[in-house]
């Protein structure tokens with residue numbers, strides 16, 4: 001958990017400033033406690049039903065964090081052969097891994113079949129036919145789910161809404177009906193339906209609405225995967241996803257119809273559990289230039305996403321309004337335009353809050369910048385869980 005103690009930001013038992021001094025900046029710092037607490041909220045909602053929480057690896061695929069998910073009894077939600085391999089190598093049992101994705105290559109489908117994962121979530125009729133031919137060639141029976149596009153518009157950011165008819169995800173309801181009616185295979189076993197309606201959702205109603213749209217198809221399957229999308233309050237307030245409402249209005253009725261419910265949260269589990277710590281390089285006009293850039297953390301540049309930024313050591317210098325940007329040569333490399341923050345000076349450390357999800361997993365080497373280090377706090381213990389990339393790796397690694 002991140003807390004203030006005598007004007008200093010702490011991750012569990014250790015001052016963030018101390019960690020940054022040891023490991024350098026920019027550095028992602030995660031709290032084990034915070035991850036476990038987030039998971040417990042989800043488990044509470046599903047308690048008593050037959051369920052599987054498959055953590056969405058795309059949010060943060062650090063193998064140490066994945067081991068933590070395994071210890072918590074979670075499975076893995078994957079979207080590429082790389083993620084399936086990452087899940088297997090980190091220790092997830094194959095029968096806890098689901099594999100979705102609109103553009104799975106033939107070799108990726110083969111890999112998933114060979115490794116006997118729990119479910120392949122099929123996203124088009126062409127993929128269904130290809131998968132059938134691969135399974136037949138291998139002589140293997142394969143459990144699949146159909147990802148339905150229920151054409152709903154949850155009240156969330158346009159760019160992370162995934163279940164509208166005009167989005168590329170899933171199979172439209174009419175085609176799913178046709179598949180159930182006509183598709184015959186000796187090898188594919190359609191065991192489930194899958195929806196994922198978007199991200200940053202706080203209300204159970206869009207889940208209910210999406211499920212209602214496919215209600216007439218539920219009798220055909222034993223498993224229903226409701227996807228991820230549980231929201232977090234990036235403003236640090238007390239806006240919370242309504243898990244109690246989800247339990248009563250969505251999970252209870254659904255559990256009477258299917259044998260197993262899967263959910264695929266990513267952001268909710270790891271976003272509030274991480275901060276990106278960066279050092280102030282320069283100030284000019286109303287700008288503070290820091291040593292983390294959009295290559296290290298891209299959500300503000302990609303989505304215009306808001307993240308709080310705090311000075312990690314308050315010295316009572318008074319607050320002012322600043323724009324905070326990184327060193328990358330793009331005008332979108334700005335973490336925010338109007339932050340009221342204790343006046344930062346050259347050398348100060350700032351924490352970009354709630355960056356545990358879609359932070360490091362979306363980091364790049366743009367501008368030939370090495371990706372940051374990652375550390376995990378557990379009480380008084382701080383473990384380096386990924387060292388900082390070095391310049392040789394960035395520049396020469398894949399050059400023949």
Ligand SMILES: Cc1ncc(COP(=O)(O)O)c(C=O)c1O
Pocket residue numbers: 056059077100196198199200227228229230264265266267268357
């Ligand atoms: C199919 C699928 N499942 C789960 C997730 C995880 O979403 P979230 O991190 O919002 O929980 C995503 C995110 O894009 C997704 O595409």
